[in-house]
Amino acid sequence: MDDFLKQFINPYYLQVLMLLGIYLIAALGLHLITGVTGQLSFGHAAFLSVGAYGAALLNIHLDLPFLLCLLAGGLLAALAGVFVGFPSMRLSGDYLGIATLGFCEIIRVVFMNLEITGGARGLAGIPRETNLLTVYILVILTIVTIYRLQNSRFGRALVAIREDEIAAECMGIRSIWYKVGAFAIGSFCAGVAGGLYAHMLQYLNPADFGFVRSFELLCFIVLGGLGSISGAILGTTILTLAPEMLRFSAEYRMMMYGTLMVAMMIFRPRGLLGGVDLRRLIRSSFRSRDRDTTTPAGG
Amino acid sequence: MSEVLLELHGVTVRFDGLTAVHELDLNIERGMIRALIGPNGAGKSTVFNVVTGIFRPSSGSIRFRGEEISRLNPYHIAARGIARTFQNIRLFKNASVLDNVKVGRHYRCRSNIWDALLRLPGFKAEERQTAEASLEVLELVGLAHKKHELAMNLSYGEQRRLEIARGLASNPVLLLLDEPAAGMNPQEKKNLMRLIQDIRDRGVTVFLVEHDMKFVMALSEKITVLDYGRKVCTGSPTEVRSDPRVIEAYLGKEVG
Numbered sequence: 001m002d003d004f005l006k007q008f009i010n011p012y013y014l015q016v017l018m019l020l021g022i023y024l025i026a027a028l029g030l031h032l033i034t035g036v037t038g039q040l041s042f043g044h045a046a047f048l049s050v051g052a053y054g055a056a057l058l059n060i061h062l063d064l065p066f067l068l069c070l071l072a073g074g075l076l077a078a079l080a081g082v083f084v085g086f087p088s089m090r091l092s093g094d095y096l097g098i099a100t101l102g103f104c105e106i107i108r109v110v111f112m113n114l115e116i117t118g119g120a121r122g123l124a125g126i127p128r129e130t131n132l133l134t135v136y137i138l139v140i141l142t143i144v145t146i147y148r149l150q151n152s153r154f155g156r157a158l159v160a161i162r163e164d165e166i167a168a169e170c171m172g173i174r175s176i177w178y179k180v181g182a183f184a185i186g187s188f189c190a191g192v193a194g195g196l197y198a199h200m201l202q203y204l205n206p207a208d209f210g211f212v213r214s215f216e217l218l219c220f221i222v223l224g225g226l227g228s229i230s231g232a233i234l235g236t237t238i239l240t241l242a243p244e245m246l247r248f249s250a251e252y253r254m255m256m257y258g259t260l261m262v263a264m265m266i267f268r269p270r271g272l273l274g275g276v277d278l279r280r281l282i283r284s285s286f287r288s289r290d291r292d293t294t295t296p297a298g299g
Numbered sequence: 300m301s302e303v304l305l306e307l308h309g310v311t312v313r314f315d316g317l318t319a320v321h322e323l324d325l326n327i328e329r330g331m332i333r334a335l336i337g338p339n340g341a342g343k344s345t346v347f348n349v350v351t352g353i354f355r356p357s358s359g360s361i362r363f364r365g366e367e368i369s370r371l372n373p374y375h376i377a378a379r380g381i382a383r384t385f386q387n388i389r390l391f392k393n394a395s396v397l398d399n400v401k402v403g404r405h406y407r408c409r410s411n412i413w414d415a416l417l418r419l420p421g422f423k424a425e426e427r428q429t430a431e432a433s434l435e436v437l438e439l440v441g442l443a444h445k446k447h448e449l450a451m452n453l454s455y456g457e458q459r460r461l462e463i464a465r466g467l468a469s470n471p472v473l474l475l476l477d478e479p480a481a482g483m484n485p486q487e488k489k490n491l492m493r494l495i496q497d498i499r500d501r502g503v504t505v506f507l508v509e510h511d512m513k514f515v516m517a518l519s520e521k522i523t524v525l526d527y528g529r530k531v532c533t534g535s536p537t538e539v540r541s542d543p544r545v546i547e548a549y550l551g552k553e554v555g
Contacts, residue, residue, distance in 0.1 A: 145416060148415050148416055148418065149412065149415050149416065151415075152410065152414070152415030152422075152426075153401075153405065153408050153410050153415070153425075153429075154410075154411070154412050154415050155415070156394075156398055156401055156402050156405070157402065157405060159391060159393075159394050159398070159402075160391050160394070160402045160405075162393075163390075163391035163392055163393060163394060164389045164390070164391060164392075166353060166373070166389065167385065167389035167390070167391070168391075168402070169353075169372070169373035169374050169377075170351055170353070170373050170374075170377055170382075170383055171377055171382075171402050171403055171405050171406075171465070171469070172374045172377035172378050172405045172406030172469065173374055173402070173405050173406075174372075174374045175374075181412070185412075227393070
């Protein structure tokens with residue numbers, strides 16, 4: 001499939017598209033944690049790295065099939081999510097952010113110093129297994145999963161916790177389980193994305209999973225509009241492709257990238273799709289047309 | 300004498316040096332509209348918070364249908380059939396009106412993550428039932444036409460009614476209303492009064508805290524007066540109104 005596509009697209013752009021898909025999966029995981037449940041996380045890159053190293057090492061040393069490695073990487077990341085989740089769920093807001101930031105640094109330093117991960121030299125020799133088709137099948141699967149979770153009893157409980165935790169508990173919601181659950185599922189997504197990332201670049205370095213990467217993922221979902229799936233997708237797409245689109249400006253590229261973000265935050269402070277419910281928008285546009293034809297008097 | 304639903308015995312709540320509620324004894328009988336009144340800072344909301352498990356009492360016991368609940372967490376107490384509203388409205392502001400009420404049905408439903416992912420017929424049936432039950436409650440409080448609106452876009456009075464709907468959605472045995480009439484105009488108050496009577500007639504026991512004396516006197520069957528965390532007296536509206544201790548503590552000295 002990829003060979004076929006390479007006849008039409010420059011392989012570099014193919015790589016960018018795959019990276020976009022990988023970021024989409026990771027960002028949708030963060031969307032569940034921060035956007036839906038309202039738990040600020042600066043540690044998403046750590047879950048990405050747990051999945052990446054986990055999947056890569058299983059593939060190199062045990063020679064497991066690729067998809068199994070991805071799954072295992074995801075599960076390891078989810079386990080890490082639960083591990084971080086329980087103690088840090090006593091914290092909220094900024095304090096939780098700081099705690100997850102600390103966790104992110106710990107993981108990075110651990111990978112930097114372990115023998116098996118190749119330390120600061122990084123881990124090389126990972127077979128290239130990721131292709132565009134796998135990535136985008138998983139992207140669609142992630143979107144469907146997150147959408148279904150969000151529109152269920154589970155998802156409503158998460159939103160209730162984001163909006164008012166005390167009121168949620170008084171409605172019978174055991175908030176700690178739901179928060180840890182959101183962390184586990186969100187980190188699972190990050191872990192799978194990490195596995196894809198490892199098998200695309202064929203080389204991992206702990207420095208790639210620092211605070212900056214976590215922050216980048218947070219920017220994706222904030223820019224698109226917190227709490228909205230379409231927002232997370234739009235934000236990730238714009239911010240991943242923008243540096244490529246801005247290549248014409250050579251050394252001013254990153255400056256323009258920054259300007260773009262500042263401008264968007266000034267003009268749409270709640271994110272591009274913040275406060276926009278696509279379903280409701282479509283429904284209301286249909287309804288207003290009905291009203292025009294049936295009850296011209298209005299009411 | 301009807302069955303006692305909620306029984307507070309010697310409940311004391313202390314915050315550091317301050318005693319918010321002191322040795323309170325209170326019984327709530329099934330099928331009543333019961334009120335707790337008192338001047339500002341008398342400890343009325345603290346009583347609600349201690350009954351719903353947000354605070355733990357420093358001493359004393361709280362029994363609901365014969366079971367001790369004073370050491371339980373809010374979600375366990377909710378699951379036993381106590382729903383509440385809050386004095387400073389605590390809605391899920393960025394969720395739709397309908398979703399707010401659906402959350403109220405949380406512990407009435409059983410579906411888990413796997414059901415949500417697989418969407419089997421059982422899940423769909425439960426979702427449909429949740430939507431129907433939620434709409435029914437919204438109709439009762441007169442907000443069904445605003446079901447897709449965000450909760451934050453409702454007027455103050457509508458938000459108060461939505462909170463009641465959210466509490467009712469769980470089919471509670473006991474509904475606690477913390478100043479339901481606050482900030483409402485006379486017409487809204489009248490409607491609210493009728494709504495609370497409707498709720499009682501559906502078999503839900505109502506326990507309310509309220510500032511508006513006229514509202515409380517007209518609505519409730521039995522009133523307890525609280526002052527500085529201590530019970531002043533308990534009785535019917537007429538008894539309470541004529542009790543000199545109440546007049547002194549709450550209404551002030553008679554003029555003219």
